[in-house]
Amino acid sequence: MEDPTEQSLWRPLHELLARLDAEIGQIYTERDITGLKPTYVRELLQLHLKGPMTITELADAIGRTHSALSQKVAAMRTAGLVRTVPGADARSKQVTLTAKSKKVVELLAAEWRATEAVLAELEAELPYPMTQVVRDVEEALARKSFHDRIAEKLQ
Numbered sequence: 179m180e181d182p183t184e185q186s187l188w189r190p191l192h193e194l195l196a197r198l199d200a201e202i203g204q205i206y207t208e209r210d211i212t213g214l215k216p217t218y219v220r221e222l223l224q225l226h227l228k229g230p231m232t233i234t235e236l237a238d239a240i241g242r243t244h245s246a247l248s249q250k251v252a253a254m255r256t257a258g259l260v261r262t263v264p265g266a267d268a269r270s271k272q273v274t275l276t277a278k279s280k281k282v283v284e285l286l287a288a289e290w291r292a293t294e295a296v297l298a299e300l301e302a303e304l305p306y307p308m309t310q311v312v313r314d315v316e317e318a319l320a321r322k323s324f325h326d327r328i329a330e331k332l333q
Contacts, residue, residue: 205289211282213257219286221250222259222275226283230274232265 183189202216224239225231231239237247251273254260259279262271275283301307 202289202293209282209285211285213259214282215253215257218250218254218257218259219290221247221254222279222283223286223290225260225273225275226280226287230272232270232272233262234270236273 199216203214206214220240221236224236228239233247233251234244236251237244240247242250251260251262251271255262258276260273261276262273264270265272297308301309
């Protein structure tokens with residue numbers, strides 16, 4: 179059997195996104211911020227702007243599943259960026275920022291704005307905007323889902 183992973187249209191996109199995240203992560207490392215990953219920033223900013231939220235509320239605010247957010251909150255808690263306390267009922271947990279994350283939230287907001295500005299500059303350098311590619315892919319997937327396309331190939 180040949181190794182199917184030797185060829186991948188998917189891998190370059192994943193590698194590009196990982197490289198961009200790693201370079202954002204360098205910004206945090208250069209400022210001695212430990213445990214912070216670029217993938218935590220949106221949630222931390224939401225908690226800063228909207229105050230403590232349950233995992234469900236936070237998941238809804240950023241458009242993720244409860245399960246995915248629960249795992250991310252656990253990782254952020256381990257990194258010392260958030261803490262959880264029992265919510266209004268026994269099944270919910272309230273997520274709040276820690277002193278550690280409160281100290282860096284202004285930097286995170288500035289980094290977010292700087293990242294968006296850099297992405298706009300990059301788009302201007304390209305022969306077609308990355309955001310248009312995303313819109314085009316979303317339109318194609320609205321016609322037929324990624325799942326359905328894969329399932330069809332497996333028949």
